[in-house]
Amino acid sequence: MMLIRAWAVVSLLALAGVAHADEMRLAVTTSFDNSGLAAVLLPRIKADLDLDIQMIVVGTGQALRLGEAGDVDAILVHSRAAEDAFVAAGHATHRREIMYNDFVLIGPGHDPAGIARAGSAAQAFGLLAQARAPFVSRGDDSGTHNKELALWQKAGVDPGAQGAWYRAAGASMGATLNTASGMNAYVMADRASWLNFGNKGDLRLLFSGDPVLFNQYAYLPVNPARHTHVKAALAAKLEGWLVSDMAAGLINAYKVNGEQLFTFNARP
Amino acid sequence: MDEILHGTYEAARLIVTLDRDLLEIIVLSLKVTLTAVAIASLIGLPMGAWLAVNRFRFRRIVIAVLNALMGLPPVVVGLFVYMMLSRSGPFGAMGLLFTPSAMIIAQVLIITPLIASISHQTIRDLWAQYHDLLISLNATRGQRIMSLLWDGRRALLTAMLAGFGRAVGEVGAIMIVGGNIEHATRVLTTAIALETGRGNFAFAMGLGMVLIAIAVLVNLAIHGLGRTERSSVW
Numbered sequence: 134m135m136l137i138r139a140w141a142v143v144s145l146l147a148l149a150g151v152a153h154a155d156e157m158r159l160a161v162t163t164s165f166d167n168s169g170l171a172a173v174l175l176p177r178i179k180a181d182l183d184l185d186i187q188m189i190v191v192g193t194g195q196a197l198r199l200g201e202a203g204d205v206d207a208i209l210v211h212s213r214a215a216e217d218a219f220v221a222a223g224h225a226t227h228r229r230e231i232m233y234n235d236f237v238l239i240g241p242g243h244d245p246a247g248i249a250r251a252g253s254a255a256q257a258f259g260l261l262a263q264a265r266a267p268f269v270s271r272g273d274d275s276g277t278h279n280k281e282l283a284l285w286q287k288a289g290v291d292p293g294a295q296g297a298w299y300r301a302a303g304a305s306m307g308a309t310l311n312t313a314s315g316m317n318a319y320v321m322a323d324r325a326s327w328l329n330f331g332n333k334g335d336l337r338l339l340f341s342g343d344p345v346l347f348n349q350y351a352y353l354p355v356n357p358a359r360h361t362h363v364k365a366a367l368a369a370k371l372e373g374w375l376v377s378d379m380a381a382g383l384i385n386a387y388k389v390n391g392e393q394l395f396t397f398n399a400r401p
Numbered sequence: 402m403d404e405i406l407h408g409t410y411e412a413a414r415l416i417v418t419l420d421r422d423l424l425e426i427i428v429l430s431l432k433v434t435l436t437a438v439a440i441a442s443l444i445g446l447p448m449g450a451w452l453a454v455n456r457f458r459f460r461r462i463v464i465a466v467l468n469a470l471m472g473l474p475p476v477v478v479g480l481f482v483y484m485m486l487s488r489s490g491p492f493g494a495m496g497l498l499f500t501p502s503a504m505i506i507a508q509v510l511i512i513t514p515l516i517a518s519i520s521h522q523t524i525r526d527l528w529a530q531y532h533d534l535l536i537s538l539n540a541t542r543g544q545r546i547m548s549l550l551w552d553g554r555r556a557l558l559t560a561m562l563a564g565f566g567r568a569v570g571e572v573g574a575i576m577i578v579g580g581n582i583e584h585a586t587r588v589l590t591t592a593i594a595l596e597t598g599r600g601n602f603a604f605a606m607g608l609g610m611v612l613i614a615i616a617v618l619v620n621l622a623i624h625g626l627g628r629t630e631r632s633s634v635w
Contacts, residue, residue: 158499158582167599189499189580190595203488204498307598314600332600360488362496 156185157367158205160196163305168325168394170387182370192275200224203360207368211350212276225353231375232384232395233349237327238340240319254343258288265298267318271309272301281321328389408606415607430588433501434568437508442561445513449520450546453528470514479574482507499580507574512564519560527553558627569616
Protein backbone atom coordinates (compact mmCIF):
# COMPACT_ATOMS: atom_id res chain seq x y z
CA MET A 134 0.00 0.00 0.00
CA MET A 135 2.90 2.33 0.84
CA LEU A 136 4.36 1.69 -2.58
CA ILE A 137 1.09 2.47 -4.27
CA ARG A 138 0.69 5.66 -2.26
CA ALA A 139 4.21 6.73 -3.12
CA TRP A 140 3.49 6.05 -6.77
CA ALA A 141 0.27 8.00 -6.56
CA VAL A 142 2.15 11.02 -5.27
CA VAL A 143 4.91 10.68 -7.87
CA SER A 144 2.52 10.26 -10.78
CA LEU A 145 0.27 13.06 -9.58
CA LEU A 146 3.26 15.39 -9.41
CA ALA A 147 4.43 14.27 -12.83
CA LEU A 148 1.00 14.70 -14.37
CA ALA A 149 0.09 17.97 -12.74
CA GLY A 150 3.29 19.67 -13.84
CA VAL A 151 4.27 22.85 -12.02
CA ALA A 152 1.21 25.10 -11.97
CA HIS A 153 -1.72 23.48 -10.22
CA ALA A 154 -5.19 24.47 -11.40
CA ASP A 155 -8.39 23.38 -9.65
CA GLU A 156 -9.71 20.02 -10.78
CA MET A 157 -13.15 18.53 -10.84
CA ARG A 158 -14.64 15.36 -12.29
CA LEU A 159 -17.53 15.49 -14.69
CA ALA A 160 -19.26 12.39 -16.02
CA VAL A 161 -20.49 13.05 -19.55
CA THR A 162 -22.24 10.95 -22.17
CA THR A 163 -20.38 9.49 -25.11
CA SER A 164 -22.47 11.57 -27.49
CA PHE A 165 -21.21 14.81 -25.90
CA ASP A 166 -17.59 13.71 -26.14
CA ASN A 167 -17.95 12.28 -29.67
CA SER A 168 -19.42 15.56 -30.88
CA GLY A 169 -16.08 17.29 -30.43
CA LEU A 170 -17.73 20.16 -28.52
CA ALA A 171 -15.87 19.23 -25.35
CA ALA A 172 -12.58 19.95 -27.11
CA VAL A 173 -13.83 23.49 -27.78
CA LEU A 174 -15.31 24.19 -24.35
CA LEU A 175 -12.68 22.69 -22.04
CA PRO A 176 -9.72 24.90 -23.04
CA ARG A 177 -11.95 27.98 -22.70
CA ILE A 178 -13.13 26.86 -19.24
CA LYS A 179 -9.52 26.33 -18.26
CA ALA A 180 -8.64 29.84 -19.42
CA ASP A 181 -11.65 31.56 -17.84
CA LEU A 182 -11.93 29.70 -14.54
CA ASP A 183 -8.48 28.08 -14.16
CA LEU A 184 -10.40 24.84 -13.79
CA ASP A 185 -9.34 21.46 -15.22
CA ILE A 186 -12.36 19.33 -16.07
CA GLN A 187 -11.58 15.63 -15.89
CA MET A 188 -14.18 14.02 -18.11
CA ILE A 189 -15.31 10.45 -17.51
CA VAL A 190 -17.01 9.43 -20.74
CA VAL A 191 -19.72 6.81 -20.15
CA GLY A 192 -23.37 6.10 -20.98
CA THR A 193 -26.11 8.00 -19.14
CA GLY A 194 -26.89 4.94 -17.01
CA GLN A 195 -23.31 4.65 -15.78
CA ALA A 196 -22.94 8.42 -15.39
CA LEU A 197 -25.90 8.46 -13.02
CA ARG A 198 -24.42 5.58 -11.06
CA LEU A 199 -21.11 7.44 -10.72
CA GLY A 200 -22.96 10.49 -9.44
CA GLU A 201 -25.00 8.42 -7.04
CA ALA A 202 -21.83 6.87 -5.59
CA GLY A 203 -20.19 10.29 -5.29
CA ASP A 204 -17.36 9.35 -7.63
CA VAL A 205 -17.82 12.48 -9.75
CA ASP A 206 -18.67 16.07 -8.82
CA ALA A 207 -21.29 16.67 -11.49
CA ILE A 208 -22.84 14.99 -14.52
CA LEU A 209 -23.92 16.20 -17.95
CA VAL A 210 -26.42 13.79 -19.48
CA HIS A 211 -29.55 13.56 -21.63
CA SER A 212 -32.32 11.38 -20.28
CA ARG A 213 -35.12 13.42 -18.75
CA ALA A 214 -36.99 10.72 -16.83
CA ALA A 215 -33.82 9.26 -15.32
CA GLU A 216 -32.57 12.74 -14.39
CA ASP A 217 -35.82 13.67 -12.64
CA ALA A 218 -35.68 10.43 -10.66
CA PHE A 219 -32.04 11.21 -9.79
CA VAL A 220 -32.94 14.65 -8.41
CA ALA A 221 -36.03 13.30 -6.63
CA ALA A 222 -33.87 10.69 -4.87
CA GLY A 223 -31.66 13.51 -3.59
CA HIS A 224 -28.51 12.51 -5.48
CA ALA A 225 -28.28 15.91 -7.15
CA THR A 226 -29.25 19.29 -5.79
CA HIS A 227 -31.04 20.34 -9.00
CA ARG A 228 -31.20 19.89 -12.76
CA ARG A 229 -30.16 22.70 -15.11
CA GLU A 230 -30.93 22.53 -18.83
CA ILE A 231 -27.99 23.66 -20.93
CA MET A 232 -28.53 22.87 -24.59
CA TYR A 233 -30.08 20.42 -27.00
CA ASN A 234 -29.15 18.57 -30.14
CA ASP A 235 -31.17 16.00 -32.05
CA PHE A 236 -31.30 12.35 -32.94
CA VAL A 237 -31.23 11.17 -36.54
CA LEU A 238 -32.13 7.91 -38.24
CA ILE A 239 -29.32 6.36 -40.22
CA GLY A 240 -29.63 3.50 -42.68
CA PRO A 241 -28.36 1.92 -45.90
CA GLY A 242 -28.27 4.28 -48.88
CA HIS A 243 -30.95 2.40 -50.85
CA ASP A 244 -33.34 2.63 -47.85
CA PRO A 245 -35.29 -0.65 -48.19
CA ALA A 246 -37.83 0.41 -45.54
CA GLY A 247 -38.45 3.77 -47.20
CA ILE A 248 -38.16 5.83 -44.02
CA ALA A 249 -36.75 8.83 -45.88
CA ARG A 250 -40.33 9.67 -46.98
CA ALA A 251 -41.87 9.19 -43.51
CA GLY A 252 -43.91 12.09 -42.14
CA SER A 253 -42.93 11.61 -38.51
CA ALA A 254 -40.45 9.72 -36.38
CA ALA A 255 -43.20 7.37 -35.18
CA GLN A 256 -44.14 6.60 -38.78
CA ALA A 257 -40.48 5.95 -39.65
CA PHE A 258 -40.19 3.46 -36.81
CA GLY A 259 -43.44 1.80 -37.93
CA LEU A 260 -42.02 1.41 -41.45
CA LEU A 261 -38.87 -0.17 -40.03
CA ALA A 262 -40.89 -2.76 -38.12
CA GLN A 263 -43.06 -3.46 -41.20
CA ALA A 264 -40.09 -3.98 -43.47
CA ARG A 265 -38.31 -6.05 -40.80
CA ALA A 266 -35.16 -4.31 -41.97
CA PRO A 267 -32.07 -5.00 -39.82
CA PHE A 268 -31.88 -2.43 -37.01
CA VAL A 269 -29.07 -2.10 -34.49
CA SER A 270 -30.04 -0.80 -31.07
CA ARG A 271 -27.67 0.55 -28.42
CA GLY A 272 -29.30 -1.80 -25.91
CA ASP A 273 -27.21 -0.39 -23.06
CA ASP A 274 -29.72 1.62 -21.04
CA SER A 275 -28.12 4.87 -22.23
CA GLY A 276 -30.01 8.09 -22.93
CA THR A 277 -30.06 7.28 -26.63
CA HIS A 278 -31.35 3.77 -25.95
CA ASN A 279 -34.14 5.06 -23.70
CA LYS A 280 -35.15 7.53 -26.38
CA GLU A 281 -35.22 4.81 -29.01
CA LEU A 282 -37.43 2.60 -26.81
CA ALA A 283 -39.83 5.49 -26.26
CA LEU A 284 -40.07 6.01 -30.03
CA TRP A 285 -40.81 2.32 -30.67
CA GLN A 286 -43.55 2.54 -28.08
CA LYS A 287 -44.97 5.59 -29.82
CA ALA A 288 -45.02 3.64 -33.07
CA GLY A 289 -46.89 0.80 -31.32
CA VAL A 290 -44.07 -1.70 -31.80
CA ASP A 291 -42.58 -3.88 -29.09
CA PRO A 292 -38.99 -4.36 -30.31
CA GLY A 293 -38.25 -7.01 -27.69
CA ALA A 294 -40.87 -9.29 -29.21
CA GLN A 295 -39.53 -8.90 -32.74
CA GLY A 296 -37.43 -11.34 -34.72
CA ALA A 297 -33.77 -11.39 -35.58
CA TRP A 298 -33.90 -8.09 -37.47
CA TYR A 299 -33.75 -6.21 -34.17
CA ARG A 300 -30.24 -6.47 -32.77
CA ALA A 301 -29.39 -5.06 -29.35
CA ALA A 302 -25.65 -4.38 -29.49
CA GLY A 303 -25.23 -3.51 -25.81
CA ALA A 304 -22.50 -1.06 -26.76
CA SER A 305 -21.56 2.60 -26.89
CA MET A 306 -22.66 4.89 -29.74
CA GLY A 307 -19.43 4.47 -31.67
CA ALA A 308 -19.36 0.69 -31.37
CA THR A 309 -23.05 0.54 -32.35
CA LEU A 310 -22.41 2.68 -35.43
CA ASN A 311 -19.52 0.38 -36.35
CA THR A 312 -21.85 -2.62 -36.02
CA ALA A 313 -24.53 -0.96 -38.15
CA SER A 314 -21.93 -0.03 -40.74
CA GLY A 315 -20.69 -3.60 -40.87
CA MET A 316 -24.21 -5.05 -41.21
CA ASN A 317 -25.47 -2.20 -43.39
CA ALA A 318 -28.35 -1.86 -40.94
CA TYR A 319 -30.57 0.96 -39.67
CA VAL A 320 -29.55 2.71 -36.46
CA MET A 321 -30.56 5.75 -34.41
CA ALA A 322 -27.75 8.09 -33.42
CA ASP A 323 -27.30 11.61 -32.13
CA ARG A 324 -26.39 13.96 -34.96
CA ALA A 325 -23.02 14.87 -33.46
CA SER A 326 -21.76 11.31 -33.21
CA TRP A 327 -22.97 10.61 -36.74
CA LEU A 328 -21.27 13.64 -38.30
CA ASN A 329 -17.97 12.90 -36.55
CA PHE A 330 -18.10 9.18 -37.28
CA GLY A 331 -15.29 8.06 -39.58
CA ASN A 332 -16.52 4.65 -40.77
CA LYS A 333 -19.80 5.50 -42.53
CA GLY A 334 -19.54 2.93 -45.34
CA ASP A 335 -22.85 2.78 -47.24
CA LEU A 336 -24.84 4.39 -44.40
CA ARG A 337 -26.74 7.64 -44.99
CA LEU A 338 -28.73 10.05 -42.85
CA LEU A 339 -32.32 9.19 -43.84
CA PHE A 340 -34.67 10.89 -41.40
CA SER A 341 -34.44 13.84 -39.01
CA GLY A 342 -36.22 17.00 -37.94
CA ASP A 343 -39.24 15.69 -36.00
CA PRO A 344 -39.35 17.69 -32.72
CA VAL A 345 -39.76 14.46 -30.72
CA LEU A 346 -36.18 13.68 -31.74
CA PHE A 347 -34.83 16.69 -29.85
CA ASN A 348 -32.36 15.71 -27.18
CA GLN A 349 -32.05 17.93 -24.12
CA TYR A 350 -28.75 17.99 -22.21
CA ALA A 351 -28.83 18.87 -18.54
CA TYR A 352 -26.21 19.54 -15.88
CA LEU A 353 -26.68 17.95 -12.46
CA PRO A 354 -24.30 18.81 -9.59
CA VAL A 355 -23.93 15.94 -7.14
CA ASN A 356 -25.52 16.67 -3.78
CA PRO A 357 -22.82 17.69 -1.25
CA ALA A 358 -25.19 16.78 1.58
CA ARG A 359 -24.91 13.15 0.46
CA HIS A 360 -21.18 13.20 -0.27
CA THR A 361 -19.23 15.73 1.74
CA HIS A 362 -16.09 15.34 -0.40
CA VAL A 363 -17.67 16.53 -3.68
CA LYS A 364 -16.37 19.85 -4.93
CA ALA A 365 -19.69 21.69 -4.81
CA ALA A 366 -18.13 25.14 -5.15
CA LEU A 367 -16.29 24.17 -8.33
CA ALA A 368 -19.40 22.46 -9.69
CA ALA A 369 -21.36 25.67 -9.09
CA LYS A 370 -18.62 27.70 -10.77
CA LEU A 371 -18.77 25.43 -13.82
CA GLU A 372 -22.56 25.67 -13.93
CA GLY A 373 -22.30 29.46 -13.90
CA TRP A 374 -19.96 29.29 -16.86
CA LEU A 375 -22.08 26.77 -18.79
CA VAL A 376 -25.11 29.09 -18.72
CA SER A 377 -23.10 32.22 -19.53
CA ASP A 378 -23.12 34.20 -22.78
CA MET A 379 -19.62 32.95 -23.47
CA ALA A 380 -20.83 29.34 -23.42
CA ALA A 381 -23.88 30.26 -25.51
CA GLY A 382 -21.68 31.80 -28.18
CA LEU A 383 -19.32 28.83 -28.35
CA ILE A 384 -22.09 26.22 -28.33
CA ASN A 385 -24.20 27.90 -31.01
CA ALA A 386 -21.19 28.58 -33.20
CA TYR A 387 -19.85 25.02 -33.07
CA LYS A 388 -20.22 23.42 -36.49
CA VAL A 389 -19.17 20.14 -38.10
CA ASN A 390 -19.23 20.04 -41.92
CA GLY A 391 -21.04 23.39 -41.82
CA GLU A 392 -23.90 22.06 -39.67
CA GLN A 393 -24.78 23.49 -36.28
CA LEU A 394 -24.94 20.62 -33.78
CA PHE A 395 -26.13 22.10 -30.50
CA THR A 396 -28.59 24.84 -29.61
CA PHE A 397 -28.01 26.65 -26.34
CA ASN A 398 -31.22 26.95 -24.31
CA ALA A 399 -30.19 27.52 -20.69
CA ARG A 400 -32.30 30.02 -18.80
CA PRO A 401 -30.22 32.51 -16.79
CA MET B 402 -6.80 -3.48 -46.34
CA ASP B 403 -6.77 0.28 -46.87
CA GLU B 404 -7.24 0.85 -43.14
CA ILE B 405 -4.20 -1.24 -42.31
CA LEU B 406 -2.01 0.69 -44.76
CA HIS B 407 -3.32 3.95 -43.35
CA GLY B 408 -2.66 2.58 -39.87
CA THR B 409 0.97 1.91 -40.73
CA TYR B 410 1.26 5.41 -42.11
CA GLU B 411 -0.37 6.88 -38.97
CA ALA B 412 1.95 4.91 -36.72
CA ALA B 413 4.98 6.18 -38.62
CA ARG B 414 3.66 9.75 -38.53
CA LEU B 415 2.96 9.57 -34.77
CA ILE B 416 6.45 8.29 -34.02
CA VAL B 417 8.30 10.63 -36.40
CA THR B 418 6.51 13.77 -35.19
CA LEU B 419 6.79 12.62 -31.55
CA ASP B 420 3.28 13.80 -30.81
CA ARG B 421 3.23 15.28 -27.29
CA ASP B 422 -0.11 13.74 -26.29
CA LEU B 423 1.08 10.38 -27.57
CA LEU B 424 4.28 10.63 -25.56
CA GLU B 425 2.21 11.37 -22.46
CA ILE B 426 0.02 8.27 -22.86
CA ILE B 427 3.03 6.07 -23.67
CA VAL B 428 4.80 7.24 -20.50
CA LEU B 429 1.67 6.61 -18.43
CA SER B 430 1.15 3.17 -20.01
CA LEU B 431 4.70 2.17 -19.10
CA LYS B 432 4.52 3.70 -15.63
CA VAL B 433 1.30 1.88 -14.75
CA THR B 434 2.25 -1.46 -16.27
CA LEU B 435 5.86 -1.61 -15.04
CA THR B 436 4.78 -0.66 -11.52
CA ALA B 437 2.09 -3.32 -11.62
CA VAL B 438 4.58 -5.94 -12.86
CA ALA B 439 7.05 -4.99 -10.10
CA ILE B 440 4.44 -5.28 -7.35
CA ALA B 441 2.91 -8.45 -8.80
CA SER B 442 6.39 -10.02 -9.04
CA LEU B 443 7.17 -9.17 -5.41
CA ILE B 444 4.02 -11.05 -4.46
CA GLY B 445 3.83 -13.71 -7.16
CA LEU B 446 7.41 -15.01 -7.36
CA PRO B 447 7.85 -15.87 -3.67
CA MET B 448 4.30 -17.22 -3.61
CA GLY B 449 5.06 -19.57 -6.51
CA ALA B 450 8.31 -20.72 -4.90
CA TRP B 451 6.65 -21.22 -1.53
CA LEU B 452 3.95 -23.36 -3.11
CA ALA B 453 6.61 -25.46 -4.85
CA VAL B 454 8.68 -26.33 -1.78
CA ASN B 455 5.90 -26.75 0.76
CA ARG B 456 3.55 -29.64 1.23
CA PHE B 457 0.31 -28.79 2.98
CA ARG B 458 -3.21 -30.02 3.05
CA PHE B 459 -4.96 -27.80 0.50
CA ARG B 460 -1.97 -27.46 -1.83
CA ARG B 461 -3.69 -28.98 -4.85
CA ILE B 462 -6.75 -26.82 -4.40
CA VAL B 463 -4.68 -23.64 -3.96
CA ILE B 464 -2.69 -24.40 -7.11
CA ALA B 465 -5.81 -25.24 -9.10
CA VAL B 466 -7.44 -21.98 -8.00
CA LEU B 467 -4.29 -20.03 -8.87
CA ASN B 468 -4.20 -21.57 -12.34
CA ALA B 469 -7.88 -20.84 -12.85
CA LEU B 470 -7.36 -17.21 -11.80
CA MET B 471 -4.96 -16.79 -14.73
CA GLY B 472 -8.09 -16.63 -16.86
CA LEU B 473 -9.80 -14.03 -14.67
CA PRO B 474 -11.80 -11.67 -16.92
CA PRO B 475 -10.29 -8.18 -16.55
CA VAL B 476 -13.75 -6.58 -16.68
CA VAL B 477 -14.70 -8.45 -13.51
CA VAL B 478 -11.51 -7.32 -11.79
CA GLY B 479 -12.23 -3.78 -12.94
CA LEU B 480 -15.74 -3.87 -11.55
CA PHE B 481 -14.49 -5.34 -8.26
CA VAL B 482 -11.77 -2.69 -7.88
CA TYR B 483 -14.29 0.00 -8.82
CA MET B 484 -16.68 -1.12 -6.10
CA MET B 485 -13.84 -1.24 -3.56
CA LEU B 486 -12.47 2.21 -4.43
CA SER B 487 -15.76 3.97 -5.16
CA ARG B 488 -16.68 6.72 -2.71
CA SER B 489 -19.48 4.47 -1.52
CA GLY B 490 -17.12 1.48 -1.24
CA PRO B 491 -14.95 0.38 1.69
CA PHE B 492 -11.81 2.22 0.51
CA GLY B 493 -13.62 5.24 -0.94
CA ALA B 494 -12.13 7.69 1.53
CA MET B 495 -8.69 7.21 -0.05
CA GLY B 496 -9.96 8.90 -3.21
CA LEU B 497 -8.03 6.56 -5.49
CA LEU B 498 -10.71 5.98 -8.13
CA PHE B 499 -9.92 7.42 -11.58
CA THR B 500 -6.21 7.74 -10.76
CA PRO B 501 -3.21 5.78 -12.08
CA SER B 502 -3.01 4.08 -8.66
CA ALA B 503 -6.41 2.48 -9.21
CA MET B 504 -5.20 1.18 -12.58
CA ILE B 505 -2.10 -0.28 -10.96
CA ILE B 506 -4.18 -2.05 -8.31
CA ALA B 507 -6.42 -3.60 -10.98
CA GLN B 508 -3.45 -4.77 -13.03
CA VAL B 509 -1.71 -6.26 -9.99
CA LEU B 510 -4.84 -8.33 -9.31
CA ILE B 511 -4.95 -9.48 -12.93
CA ILE B 512 -1.31 -10.53 -13.35
CA THR B 513 -0.30 -11.79 -9.89
CA PRO B 514 -1.97 -15.21 -10.42
CA LEU B 515 -0.28 -15.47 -13.82
CA ILE B 516 3.19 -14.71 -12.43
CA ALA B 517 2.67 -16.94 -9.38
CA SER B 518 1.44 -19.81 -11.51
CA ILE B 519 4.26 -19.75 -14.04
CA SER B 520 6.91 -19.34 -11.34
CA HIS B 521 5.38 -22.22 -9.39
CA GLN B 522 5.71 -24.52 -12.37
CA THR B 523 9.28 -23.41 -13.07
CA ILE B 524 10.40 -23.76 -9.48
CA ARG B 525 8.70 -27.10 -9.04
CA ASP B 526 10.88 -28.55 -11.83
CA LEU B 527 13.97 -26.92 -10.39
CA TRP B 528 13.11 -28.18 -6.91
CA ALA B 529 13.05 -31.75 -8.23
CA GLN B 530 16.70 -31.30 -9.29
CA TYR B 531 17.86 -29.39 -6.21
CA HIS B 532 15.87 -31.26 -3.59
CA ASP B 533 18.57 -33.63 -2.35
CA LEU B 534 21.31 -31.01 -2.49
CA LEU B 535 19.42 -28.39 -0.54
CA ILE B 536 18.20 -30.90 2.03
CA SER B 537 21.73 -32.29 2.57
CA LEU B 538 23.07 -28.75 3.04
CA ASN B 539 20.43 -28.36 5.73
CA ALA B 540 19.18 -25.12 4.11
CA THR B 541 16.31 -23.40 5.87
CA ARG B 542 13.00 -22.94 4.07
CA GLY B 543 13.78 -19.30 3.35
CA GLN B 544 17.23 -20.19 2.00
CA ARG B 545 15.73 -22.86 -0.23
CA ILE B 546 13.22 -20.42 -1.70
CA MET B 547 15.90 -17.77 -2.24
CA SER B 548 18.34 -20.11 -3.99
CA LEU B 549 15.59 -21.58 -6.17
CA LEU B 550 14.41 -18.09 -7.17
CA TRP B 551 17.96 -17.03 -7.95
CA ASP B 552 18.87 -20.09 -10.00
CA GLY B 553 15.57 -19.96 -11.84
CA ARG B 554 15.83 -16.23 -12.51
CA ARG B 555 15.86 -16.47 -16.28
CA ALA B 556 12.72 -18.57 -16.41
CA LEU B 557 11.14 -16.28 -13.85
CA LEU B 558 11.90 -13.38 -16.15
CA THR B 559 9.62 -15.10 -18.64
CA ALA B 560 6.90 -15.16 -16.00
CA MET B 561 7.32 -11.43 -15.47
CA LEU B 562 7.29 -10.74 -19.19
CA ALA B 563 4.09 -12.77 -19.54
CA GLY B 564 2.63 -10.56 -16.81
CA PHE B 565 3.85 -7.46 -18.61
CA GLY B 566 2.28 -8.68 -21.85
CA ARG B 567 -1.08 -9.26 -20.24
CA ALA B 568 -1.03 -5.95 -18.36
CA VAL B 569 0.15 -3.66 -21.16
CA GLY B 570 -2.55 -4.89 -23.56
CA GLU B 571 -5.34 -4.82 -20.99
CA VAL B 572 -8.26 -2.46 -21.53
CA GLY B 573 -11.42 -3.71 -19.79
CA ALA B 574 -10.37 -3.16 -16.18
CA ILE B 575 -8.42 0.07 -16.53
CA MET B 576 -11.23 1.63 -18.56
CA ILE B 577 -13.56 1.14 -15.58
CA VAL B 578 -11.22 2.16 -12.76
CA GLY B 579 -9.16 4.73 -14.68
CA GLY B 580 -11.97 6.37 -16.63
CA ASN B 581 -9.79 7.12 -19.69
CA ILE B 582 -9.43 10.77 -18.59
CA GLU B 583 -7.37 12.83 -21.01
CA HIS B 584 -4.06 14.01 -19.49
CA ALA B 585 -4.75 11.97 -16.36
CA THR B 586 -5.52 8.30 -16.90
CA ARG B 587 -5.52 7.81 -20.66
CA VAL B 588 -3.20 5.00 -21.74
CA LEU B 589 -2.56 3.37 -25.13
CA THR B 590 -5.23 0.68 -24.86
CA THR B 591 -8.01 2.98 -23.69
CA ALA B 592 -7.05 5.50 -26.38
CA ILE B 593 -7.34 2.72 -28.97
CA ALA B 594 -10.82 1.80 -27.68
CA LEU B 595 -11.82 5.47 -27.83
CA GLU B 596 -10.61 5.99 -31.40
CA THR B 597 -12.28 2.77 -32.53
CA GLY B 598 -15.54 4.06 -31.07
CA ARG B 599 -15.11 7.24 -33.08
CA GLY B 600 -14.65 5.16 -36.22
CA ASN B 601 -11.09 6.47 -36.65
CA PHE B 602 -9.77 3.03 -37.53
CA ALA B 603 -6.50 4.18 -39.09
CA PHE B 604 -5.54 6.23 -36.03
CA ALA B 605 -6.55 3.36 -33.73
CA MET B 606 -4.44 0.94 -35.79
CA GLY B 607 -1.53 3.38 -35.61
CA LEU B 608 -1.78 3.45 -31.82
CA GLY B 609 -1.98 -0.35 -31.83
CA MET B 610 1.26 -0.57 -33.78
CA VAL B 611 2.94 1.82 -31.37
CA LEU B 612 1.76 -0.44 -28.52
CA ILE B 613 3.24 -3.53 -30.17
CA ALA B 614 6.51 -1.72 -30.87
CA ILE B 615 6.77 -0.71 -27.21
CA ALA B 616 6.08 -4.25 -26.02
CA VAL B 617 8.81 -5.57 -28.32
CA LEU B 618 11.27 -2.91 -27.15
CA VAL B 619 10.63 -3.65 -23.49
CA ASN B 620 11.14 -7.38 -24.10
CA LEU B 621 14.36 -6.76 -26.02
CA ALA B 622 15.66 -4.43 -23.34
CA ILE B 623 15.01 -6.95 -20.60
CA HIS B 624 16.59 -9.78 -22.54
CA GLY B 625 19.55 -7.52 -23.22
CA LEU B 626 19.95 -6.72 -19.54
CA GLY B 627 19.55 -10.37 -18.58
CA ARG B 628 21.98 -11.52 -21.28
CA THR B 629 19.64 -14.34 -22.25
CA GLU B 630 19.51 -16.11 -25.60
CA ARG B 631 23.26 -15.56 -26.04
CA SER B 632 24.61 -19.09 -25.85
CA SER B 633 23.22 -22.59 -25.72
CA VAL B 634 23.26 -22.85 -21.94
CA TRP B 635 22.66 -19.90 -19.66
